[in-house]
Amino acid sequence: MTVNLSWLPKPKDWESGLKRAAGESDAKQQWAMLTALAKHDLDIFQVGKLDRLMTKIGDAAKAFASRRLKIALIGTGTLDHLAAPIRVACARRNISAEVFVGGYNLFQNELLDAASSLRGFSPDVVVFSIDARYIYGLAGGDISRTVSALERFWSIAKSDLGAFVVQQTFLPVFPDVLGSNENRLPGSRSGFIAALNQALLKPSAEADVALLDVGRYASLEGLESWHDPAIWHHAKQEIHPHASPLYGDYVARLVAAKNGRSAKCIVLDLDNTLWGGVIGDDGVDGIRLGQGSAEGEAYIEFQQFILAQKARGLVLAVCSKNDHQIAVEAFDKHSEMQIRRSDFAAFVANWDNKVDNLKRIAAELNLGADALLFVDDNPAERELVRRELPEVMVPELPEDPAYYAQCISRSGFLEAIVVTEEDMLRADQYQANLERARLQESSTDIDGYLEGLDMELEWGRVDSESFARVVQLANKTNQFNLTTRRYSDAEMLQMMVDPNWIVVWARLKDKFGDNGIIAVGALHIDGDNVTVDNWLMSCRVFGRQVEDEMMNLFVAAASARGVARIRGGYKSTPKNGIVENLYARLGFESIEATPESALWSLEISRYSPKPTRIRSREMQ
Amino acid sequence: MSQTEDIYRRITKVLGQVFDEIPDEIGPKTSALDIPAWDSLNHINVILGLETEFKIKFTSAQVQDLENVGEIADIITEKLERS
Numbered sequence: 001m002t003v004n005l006s007w008l009p010k011p012k013d014w015e016s017g018l019k020r021a022a023g024e025s026d027a028k029q030q031w032a033m034l035t036a037l038a039k040h041d042l043d044i045f046q047v048g049k050l051d052r053l054m055t056k057i058g059d060a061a062k063a064f065a066s067r068r069l070k071i072a073l074i075g076t077g078t079l080d081h082l083a084a085p086i087r088v089a090c091a092r093r094n095i096s097a098e099v100f101v102g103g104y105n106l107f108q109n110e111l112l113d114a115a116s117s118l119r120g121f122s123p124d125v126v127v128f129s130i131d132a133r134y135i136y137g138l139a140g141g142d143i144s145r146t147v148s149a150l151e152r153f154w155s156i157a158k159s160d161l162g163a164f165v166v167q168q169t170f171l172p173v174f175p176d177v178l179g180s181n182e183n184r185l186p187g188s189r190s191g192f193i194a195a196l197n198q199a200l201l202k203p204s205a206e207a208d209v210a211l212l213d214v215g216r217y218a219s220l221e222g223l224e225s226w227h228d229p230a231i232w233h234h235a236k237q238e239i240h241p242h243a244s245p246l247y248g249d250y251v252a253r254l255v256a257a258k259n260g261r262s263a264k265c266i267v268l269d270l271d272n273t274l275w276g277g278v279i280g281d282d283g284v285d286g287i288r289l290g291q292g293s294a295e296g297e298a299y300i301e302f303q304q305f306i307l308a309q310k311a312r313g314l315v316l317a318v319c320s321k322n323d324h325q326i327a328v329e330a331f332d333k334h335s336e337m338q339i340r341r342s343d344f345a346a347f348v349a350n351w352d353n354k355v356d357n358l359k360r361i362a363a364e365l366n367l368g369a370d371a372l373l374f375v376d377d378n379p380a381e382r383e384l385v386r387r388e389l390p391e392v393m394v395p396e397l398p399e400d401p402a403y404y405a406q407c408i409s410r411s412g413f414l415e416a417i418v419v420t421e422e423d424m425l426r427a428d429q430y431q432a433n434l435e436r437a438r439l440q441e442s443s444t445d446i447d448g449y450l451e452g453l454d455m456e457l458e459w460g461r462v463d464s465e466s467f468a469r470v471v472q473l474a475n476k477t478n479q480f481n482l483t484t485r486r487y488s489d490a491e492m493l494q495m496m497v498d499p500n501w502i503v504v505w506a507r508l509k510d511k512f513g514d515n516g517i518i519a520v521g522a523l524h525i526d527g528d529n530v531t532v533d534n535w536l537m538s539c540r541v542f543g544r545q546v547e548d549e550m551m552n553l554f555v556a557a558a559s560a561r562g563v564a565r566i567r568g569g570y571k572s573t574p575k576n577g578i579v580e581n582l583y584a585r586l587g588f589e590s591i592e593a594t595p596e597s598a599l600w601s602l603e604i605s606r607y608s609p610k611p612t613r614i615r616s617r618e619m620q
Numbered sequence: 621m622s623q624t625e626d627i628y629r630r631i632t633k634v635l636g637q638v639f640d641e642i643p644d645e646i647g648p649k650t651s652a653l654d655i656p657a658w659d660s661l662n663h664i665n666v667i668l669g670l671e672t673e674f675k676i677k678f679t680s681a682q683v684q685d686l687e688n689v690g691e692i693a694d695i696i697t698e699k700l701e702r703s
Contacts, residue, residue, distance in 0.1 A: 045638055080661055
């Protein structure tokens, strides 16, 4: 059995699409065509062909990728066949990846040698792919010594290379000697692999190393599709070439999650997606949902899966062709409905086309269309959205609702690595936003509204407690993002202790709830200047005077250090137009401007603090 | 079409899947030497492509010994006859 990318559509007319892409002269269009080709259930040969074309096209087209990243794949055995699948899977997520493949069994030298080609490559991501036979031999089958060795490798990759580290778990390639109770056999190699994968969970989380759990995928999907001993003996490929498209996707989804490119909002169709039948025809009592029928139970479980996604921080929305009143009633009146109306941050039920409705939902929630996952049982709607809004993620839902959750889970569109306190709060925060919107409607003027919110801004310097959220904000914020400077964990750790850096976070609370940490400013002191290296703010608190209050804080922090002026840069991207004139509005003078970027300066002596309706409080 | 012709047609199809460019004529003497991209990595891909196309499995020993398309066709013929 071959594992495949079952949540992506089967290639149709794919070869001719590849020829058209090869002949396309417009670079932007060409990149769009390549990413569209990548979004299919491709086999290794198609992956190879697409990858060779991507290698040929050169930099002009790749410049249109949302991000360019360098990924090093190091470890043992033959890994060359995994490079193309990683590049193609990254293109599937609008990321242009350059991949370095380590030499055969050379990864320890490559890590330690300061002059190695790995060091010269300076990767953003290091993936450790170490085969089971090698790891068993590394420390004579001793679990704790093996884990310590891995921790040393991770630490070098993190601190010396400044990379995001991914550790592939170990494939259960050894046949059991005893059987089900293998763990009772001292020195069992199969027992060792199982225990090692278990033992990695805690130290990897503590070291902020992401696991690529092929060990578990192999048990779920069948070891024979992941590993073939004949291929191992012949070519030393531990990962089966047929599994390589899937392996590439597993790497790319972790990279995407780390870079804030996983979906943030699940947009759901209703009829035959959240329940069986058509609410407009069958009525509340006629739809199939709930105990008593296999189909009705399947929908219950699917709704529970969606609620679990909400609980960990995803936003839910409805996009359905229905009369609004009838759709709403289904939620208000059906006793077995798991998801409540109040669980949705946006509820769009009308007869307009879904492309327009998805754009509306994205705008309403202040998200890009590339943050949406669109779940719809209707193949025609999926096809329309894929064509008109290619940045929206659209899984190819199976016919039977019993497999909906599995399909979405396996797609990796929702992949996440860490769960911060803010993630857990997010769903409630969108709810609180609805209440804020109501207050705004009832207030006659904006100042009255802001005063009524009773806002308090807590702020402080980045520390170990705020670290994860600060890095997350810095790497996933796209709109209120002045310079698009991203910071790796290693860089941020350095900035945390360097006296010439002031990295400030801010948390906003109001009478409707706690928004969590919503803004970060990274200030660099250089002689008589403070430069705002980057400044980020969550879209959830736009229009609440937070930027004014933060500038007051920046100025206070800068004058405490005795500097004369603050400088701030702006670098234009397709998404950050909202802050193009921010510094002008805050009273800065322009000292340099091109269509792509600008530099602004403010003499601290001439600054008068901005009046706001926010009380601020420094946290120690 | 004879069975041999059919086998050569399908081998040609698989080579076309694996490589961007292949010779116009694929015959018994065609080997890795005729296709520049046919290296050890792609050799495995050729084998996997053939296994999928013909629904057969080569043994480890056979994978090692395959010298040219003629030998590949012989082994496939033998396996198809036995199945």
